[in-house]
Amino acid sequence: MLPYKRQDIPAQKFMTRIYAAPMEGITGYIYRKEHASHFGGCDRYFMPFIDPKDHASLMKKEKKDIAPENNTGIPVVPQILTNRADRFLTTARMLEDLGYGELNLNLGCPSGTVVSRGKGSGFLTSPDRLRAFFEKIFDGLADSSLLLSVKTRLGMKSPEEMAALMEIYNDYPISELIIHARVREDYYKHPVRLEAFQEALSVSRHPICYNGDLLDFEAVERFRKRFPQVDRLMLGRGMIAEPGLPLQLAEKGPDQAWKAKPMDYLALQDFMEDLCDRYEAEIGNNALFKMKEIWTYMLPRFEVPGPMKKKLIKSRRLSDYRIQARALFFEAISA
Numbered sequence: 001m002l003p004y005k006r007q008d009i010p011a012q013k014f015m016t017r018i019y020a021a022p023m024e025g026i027t028g029y030i031y032r033k034e035h036a037s038h039f040g041g042c043d044r045y046f047m048p049f050i051d052p053k054d055h056a057s058l059m060k061k062e063k064k065d066i067a068p069e070n071n072t073g074i075p076v077v078p079q080i081l082t083n084r085a086d087r088f089l090t091t092a093r094m095l096e097d098l099g100y101g102e103l104n105l106n107l108g109c110p111s112g113t114v115v116s117r118g119k120g121s122g123f124l125t126s127p128d129r130l131r132a133f134f135e136k137i138f139d140g141l142a143d144s145s146l147l148l149s150v151k152t153r154l155g156m157k158s159p160e161e162m163a164a165l166m167e168i169y170n171d172y173p174i175s176e177l178i179i180h181a182r183v184r185e186d187y188y189k190h191p192v193r194l195e196a197f198q199e200a201l202s203v204s205r206h207p208i209c210y211n212g213d214l215l216d217f218e219a220v221e222r223f224r225k226r227f228p229q230v231d232r233l234m235l236g237r238g239m240i241a242e243p244g245l246p247l248q249l250a251e252k253g254p255d256q257a258w259k260a261k262p263m264d265y266l267a268l269q270d271f272m273e274d275l276c277d278r279y280e281a282e283i284g285n286n287a288l289f290k291m292k293e294i295w296t297y298m299l300p301r302f303e304v305p306g307p308m309k310k311k312l313i314k315s316r317r318l319s320d321y322r323i324q325a326r327a328l329f330f331e332a333i334s335a
C-alpha cells in the first residue's frame with residue numbers, strides 16, 4: 001500500500017486537526033511510524049524538509065524518508081525546501097508518482113546556510129521572487145490534483161513583513177497556510193507573536209494552521225480560548241516532550257472538552273524502547289545519539305532526581321543508555 005493519497009486521508013476525525021510538525025533529525029520515518037502505532041492522534045505528519053539539488057536529485061537519507069514502503073498507512077505530507085521552481089516541479093512530480101497527494105513548501109527554516117541561499121525563511125525577504133516562484137509552480141501544477149500547503153514564518157526581521165506576504169499567499173490556491181508565529185530572527189526562543197498572527201488570520205483567504213510553543217496541554221487550552229476559530233494546530237517540541245499529547249487532544253470527553261491527563265509513563269517507556277530497537281536495527285550504535293536528542297525534550301517533564309537525568313544524557317554506550325532509561329522510568333513510575 002502506498003502512503004495516503006489526498007483522497008485516502010481519512011475524513012477529519014476530530015473537531016481540531018492536530019498536525020505533527022516536521023523536525024529535521026527527529027521526526028524521520030522511524031519516529032513517525034513508532035509514534036503512529038504507539039500513540040497516534042495526529043491527522044497529518046509533516047516530514048522534515050527535502051532539499052532537491054541539481055537535476056532535483058535527493059540525498060540517500062531523503063530518499064529513504066519519502067520511500068512509500070517506509071510510510072505505509074501513515075498520513076504523511078512531504079515538505080520541499082527550495083527557491084527554484086524547476087526543482088520544485090520536478091520533485092513534486094516525482095512525489096506525485098510515488099503516490100503522494102499533498103505537499104508542503106518550507107518558508108520558515110531559520111538556519112544560516114539555508115537563509116543565505118535565499119531558501120526557507122530567507123525566501124521571505126524577496127516578495128517579488130516569491131510571487132514569481134508561485135506563478136511558475138502553480139502554472140506547472142495546473143493539470144495536477146496535488147494539494148500544496150505552505151509553512152511560513154511571519155517574516156525575516158519584523159512581523160510587519162507579513163502583510164505583503166499575505167497578499168501573495170492570498171493570490172494562489174494553496175490548500176492551507178501553516179503559520180509559525182515568529183520571524184526568522186526569533187529562531188525558536190523569542191515569545192510567539194500572537195498579535196501579528198491574529199492580523200494574518202484576519203486577512204487570510206486560506207485555512208490557517210497555527211504553530212509555535214504549543215508545548216503542553218495548558219498552552220493548547222490557552223491558545224484555543226484566545227483563537228477558538230483556529231481548527232488546525234501543529235505541535236513540534238511539545239509532541240516530542242510528550243508524545244501522548246496529540247492523542248490527548250484528539251480524545252475529547254463527552255462534553256467536547258479536552259481533559260488533562262497525567263503522563264502515562266508505562267506507555268511512554270514502551271514507545272521509547274521500541275523506538276530505540278528500531279533505530280538500533282537501522283543505524284546501530286548511533287541510535288544512542290537519536291535517543292539522547294529526544295530525551296533532551298522529555299527530561300524537563302520528568303520529576304526524578306537531577307543526577308539520574310545527567311547519567312542518562314552522559315551515557316556513552318547504547319547498553320548504558322538502556323540501563324539509565326529503565327532506571328529513570330522505574331523512578332518516575334514508582335514516585
Ligand SMILES: Cc1cc2nc3c(=O)[nH]c(=O)nc-3n(C[C@H](O)[C@H](O)[C@H](O)COP(=O)(O)O)c2cc1C
Binds near residue numbers: 021022025047109211
Ligand atoms: C530540531 C528541529 C528541526 C526542525 N526541522 C524542521 C523542518 O525540517 N521543517 C520545518 O518546516 N520546520 C522545522 N522545524 C520547526 C518546527 O517544525 C516548528 O515550526 C517549531 O519547532 C515551532 O513549533 P513548536 O514550538 O511546536 O516546536 C524544526 C525545529 C526544530 C527544533
